[in-house]
Amino acid sequence: MEVLILFTMIVGLMLLGVPIAVSLGFSSIVFLLVLSDSSLASIAQTFFQAMAGHYTLLAIPFFVLASSFMSTGGVAKRIIRFSIALVGHFPGGLAIAGVFACMLFAALSGSSPATVVAIGSIVIAGMRETGYTKEFAAGVIANAGTLGILIPPSIVMVVYASATDVSVGRMFLAGVIPGLMAGTMLMLTIYIMARVKKLPQGEWRGWGEVFASGREAGWGLMLIVIILGGIYGGIFTPTEAAAVAAVYAFFIAAFVYRDMGPLHVEGEGRNLSLMRKPLALVTVFFHRDTRDTLFEAGKLTVTLMFIIANALILKHVLTDEQIPQQISAAMLSAGFGPIMFLVIVNVILLIGGQFMEPSGLLIIVAPLVFPIAIELGIDPIHLGIIMVVNMEIGMITPPVGLNLFVTSGVANMPMMNVVKAALPFTVVLFIFLLMVTYIPVISTWLPTLMMGPEIITR
Amino acid sequence: MSHGVQSHSALGRIVNELEETAIAIILGLMTLITFINVVLRYGFNTGIIWGLEAVTFLFAWLVLFGMSYAVKVTAHLGVDAVVNLFSLPKRRVLALVAAVICVVYGALLMKGAWDYWAPFAGLDATTGRWFPTGFADSRDQAWYETVDIPMPDWLRFIEPIMNEGETYGKLPRFIPYFMLPFGMALLLFRFIQAGVRVFTGQATALIVSHEAEDDIEAVKHMNAES
Amino acid sequence: AACDDGEVVIKLSHVTNTDRHPKGIAASLLEQRVNDEMNGKACMEVFPNSTLYNDDQVLEALLQGDVQMAAPSLSKFEQFTKQFRIFDLPFMFKDINAVDEFQNSDTGVAMKESMTRRGLLGLAFWHNGMKQMSANKPLNVPSDANGLKFRVQNSDVLKAQMAAMGASPQPMAFSEVYGALQTGVVDGQENTWSNIYGQKFFEVQDGTTETNHGVLDYMLVTSTDWWDSLDADVRDQLATIVQEVTDTRNAESSKVNAEAKQAIIDAGGVVRELDDAQREAWVTAMKPVWEEFTADVGQENIDEAQAINAKH
Numbered sequence A: 001m002e003v004l005i006l007f008t009m010i011v012g013l014m015l016l017g018v019p020i021a022v023s024l025g026f027s028s029i030v031f032l033l034v035l036s037d038s039s040l041a042s043i044a045q046t047f048f049q050a051m052a053g054h055y056t057l058l059a060i061p062f063f064v065l066a067s068s069f070m071s072t073g074g075v076a077k078r079i080i081r082f083s084i085a086l087v088g089h090f091p092g093g094l095a096i097a098g099v100f101a102c103m104l105f106a107a108l109s110g111s112s113p114a115t116v117v118a119i120g121s122i123v124i125a126g127m128r129e130t131g132y133t134k135e136f137a138a139g140v141i142a143n144a145g146t147l148g149i150l151i152p153p154s155i156v157m158v159v160y161a162s163a164t165d166v167s168v169g170r171m172f173l174a175g176v177i178p179g180l181m182a183g184t185m186l187m188l189t190i191y192i193m194a195r196v197k198k199l200p201q202g203e204w205r206g207w208g209e210v211f212a213s214g215r216e217a218g219w220g221l222m223l224i225v226i227i228l229g230g231i232y233g234g235i236f237t238p239t240e241a242a243a244v245a246a247v248y249a250f251f252i253a254a255f256v257y258r259d260m261g262p263l264h265v266e267g268e269g270r271n272l273s274l275m276r277k278p279l280a281l282v283t284v285f286f287h288r289d290t291r292d293t294l295f296e297a298g299k300l301t302v303t304l305m306f307i308i309a310n311a312l313i314l315k316h317v318l319t320d321e322q323i324p325q326q327i328s329a330a331m332l333s334a335g336f337g338p339i340m341f342l343v344i345v346n347v348i349l350l351i352g353g354q355f356m357e358p359s360g361l362l363i364i365v366a367p368l369v370f371p372i373a374i375e376l377g378i379d380p381i382h383l384g385i386i387m388v389v390n391m392e393i394g395m396i397t398p399p400v401g402l403n404l405f406v407t408s409g410v411a412n413m414p415m416m417n418v419v420k421a422a423l424p425f426t427v428v429l430f431i432f433l434l435m436v437t438y439i440p441v442i443s444t445w446l447p448t449l450m451m452g453p454e455i456i457t458r
Numbered sequence B: 001m002s003h004g005v006q007s008h009s010a011l012g013r014i015v016n017e018l019e020e021t022a023i024a025i026i027l028g029l030m031t032l033i034t035f036i037n038v039v040l041r042y043g044f045n046t047g048i049i050w051g052l053e054a055v056t057f058l059f060a061w062l063v064l065f066g067m068s069y070a071v072k073v074t075a076h077l078g079v080d081a082v083v084n085l086f087s088l089p090k091r092r093v094l095a096l097v098a099a100v101i102c103v104v105y106g107a108l109l110m111k112g113a114w115d116y117w118a119p120f121a122g123l124d125a126t127t128g129r130w131f132p133t134g135f136a137d138s139r140d141q142a143w144y145e146t147v148d149i150p151m152p153d154w155l156r157f158i159e160p161i162m163n164e165g166e167t168y169g170k171l172p173r174f175i176p177y178f179m180l181p182f183g184m185a186l187l188l189f190r191f192i193q194a195g196v197r198v199f200t201g202q203a204t205a206l207i208v209s210h211e212a213e214d215d216i217e218a219v220k221h222m223n224a225e226s
Numbered sequence C: 001a002a003c004d005d006g007e008v009v010i011k012l013s014h015v016t017n018t019d020r021h022p023k024g025i026a027a028s029l030l031e032q033r034v035n036d037e038m039n040g041k042a043c044m045e046v047f048p049n050s051t052l053y054n055d056d057q058v059l060e061a062l063l064q065g066d067v068q069m070a071a072p073s074l075s076k077f078e079q080f081t082k083q084f085r086i087f088d089l090p091f092m093f094k095d096i097n098a099v100d101e102f103q104n105s106d107t108g109v110a111m112k113e114s115m116t117r118r119g120l121l122g123l124a125f126w127h128n129g130m131k132q133m134s135a136n137k138p139l140n141v142p143s144d145a146n147g148l149k150f151r152v153q154n155s156d157v158l159k160a161q162m163a164a165m166g167a168s169p170q171p172m173a174f175s176e177v178y179g180a181l182q183t184g185v186v187d188g189q190e191n192t193w194s195n196i197y198g199q200k201f202f203e204v205q206d207g208t209t210e211t212n213h214g215v216l217d218y219m220l221v222t223s224t225d226w227w228d229s230l231d232a233d234v235r236d237q238l239a240t241i242v243q244e245v246t247d248t249r250n251a252e253s254s255k256v257n258a259e260a261k262q263a264i265i266d267a268g269g270v271v272r273e274l275d276d277a278q279r280e281a282w283v284t285a286m287k288p289v290w291e292e293f294t295a296d297v298g299q300e301n302i303d304e305a306q307a308i309n310a311k312h
């Protein structure tokens, strides 16, 4: 009963226009002070330890930073050129290339909105020029952009791993096949629509263009190899992988692509070579572009972590009041089996996804449902992927969805038009959700193959 | 690069520059230390033993310091779908209510942060459950050290003041923990400022609806209707 | 267990599971007995699996009064008094029986009370057991560990011990260890049989060497402020239950570890035993670490430990 009041209060405050983080934190504090013996000092401790005590969450600032360098440094346009060279000649080619580019960028970035902004801004404009409607372009990108959190690396997976103590590396591996599947399903849908509706088709520019654009994009795409190879090759932990990715992205942006930093030339002129300006190796660290990119990534990290830290206060309250045990006992005594349970999880997340930023929602819901899932014999990795796919769908369904906002901003069109345009592809993702939910092997096969069977040490 | 309130005074611009640069430096340091430790471990079988702990503290600093800045430039995320259904005057009232809640939230956390930090600094926590009613006689915890971070020699002058003259083997906890009350004080201050801005009509909301608003501004022109 | 009005609420936060780990089992037994026998007077709520606090935060929370009991590993108390480093020093104790006798000696009892000026009171030592070494290559003599990266608990003594073996100590969150061992980010680790089995570390290591070089124990602690605030009869009854639970579980610890070791062998894990010469080589390599920490630990305490060893 009290829990209901608590959650009503949180949602009410959010709808009132209180920042999400404050809605979570304020409600939890009031709840804790009224109902328990815990002190305000323990809230402050929880807040501080949200960062200082959660080593896994450190991956967030690093992946955000890597993504910022990649976006600033012009990797997106090179990835798009490569994608067009590869699949642009199919019916609906540019749209398929857009999805493919989103998949590639998703493999560099941990966030969906970042993927939409980086790829969408260029591809939507390009699609309109070649005769697609703006609506169709926006619908494609809004959906494909959600792959940002399914294809590793993924900030949402990091948060899930941190909340449930499963291995981040395992979660990343688990996202690979579902990510490829979802991307392929979207591309196939476009292909079929293109055949029916006679959508524009690019021309095949030959293998030369594929290789040339591939070599250009390769510097950015190497990051995938570095992240996954480094983690599974025993060079670094997933958290460290994020930091290495950030450093690599920085060097690529500043010294290879030179679209930022001391070697960058504004306008159409060619960027300088390092030979011409070797001092850049030093000055790059103090360059305004470097500071600005670090600052922008830092600011985004702050807003995300402010939500997560307050969500952790809520989690502390729920744990302190032993709510997960009560919910778990109620669900088990109601006789829910795994199938019914997963339906409930899907519904909770789809509704919650309307109000909450994905990482904040996950850190609250995961501890609630995780013990029940273990009890019902559901694989924790499988549960994690289900949650991630739910988050993806939450981002593109009305009334509220992160990717809807971002796409409507990037495409410069009203949100309801984006919703309508996104709908056919959202249906595809929904079918995909059902597949992922009820066919566990899609998620668990690769991590089991690479890392052995999951161990549950709790 | 941010699109929040632009400061008109020279002092405002300096403060803004300082805040942004501090955020950039903290994140840069975190990345660098982590990266160097990977290189040292993989390449040289060694490592900076305090690196991990230092990075987690810097992470806490980044957020604790940055959250007040994000209030200043209205970067915190919120849900504006419902609020936007109302007329502007009604929206202002809602924003005022929201601001009051934020200020109370800031005040509660400020008390919590002080109560948590004070014993580590050999000071007294406050009494009272919701709001401070006086000072408690807190047990001194200034001896409490971090796990790995060495105590720099130039700081040893604090030992007679803080640690009954005993030497610190590691950096005492009250130093990294100081960012907690400091950050909360800044947060409270910025929330009050934001409330005043809403009250005087300079602002209509405390939130943005998604994290990529700045980035969208930057690329919006690419799809503008011609 | 939901507490009734008028009952003293005792929150115990720990970091392991409730039914397989020696500490978790002990905490669950304590919870059950308190709630059965002290019904109406006191009520215990156990928060396992780090759901409320991890070991670093829980002592702060204890001092703050947000939990009433915790059971971190002994290394965590080096912060409060450096005497506790004696338990981390390699080859200080011959076996768990020697550890037990030391903990129950006057010196051991005094150690439980040595932190009262910092606000903590030790209620009982809870055994896990003696530590073993595992790595991704055979470890027979200390030089085999040369150049390897070992995950260690956060403790200056343990770092010095790894350095003395020519290995590189790596601090790392416990939840990352399995993955790091599996991929080779770190090469080895030290732990008790029950942890090596429970965390499945043996699956991703070449083998485990039975070194028995150190001890991994926990201390059940409370805050002096809270303990002193209890009614005398509640305090006495609680102390009695704690003592009985401790005796029961500590008596089982050798068996638990022997079973874990056997389970590792049954699951195909390699266990290497040391002959006398090899063992001597390990002692020779590691024992110099003592000198570095004698001042912290106290020569008289070391002498006491050695006197007890001689009896076993």
Ligand code: NA
Pocket: A105, A106, A107, A108, A109, A110, A111, A147, A148, A149, A150, A151, A152, A153, A154
């Ligand atoms: Na991704």
Ligand code: NA
Pocket: A353, A354, A393, A394, A395, A396, A397, A398, A399, A400, A401, A402
């Ligand atoms: Na939605």
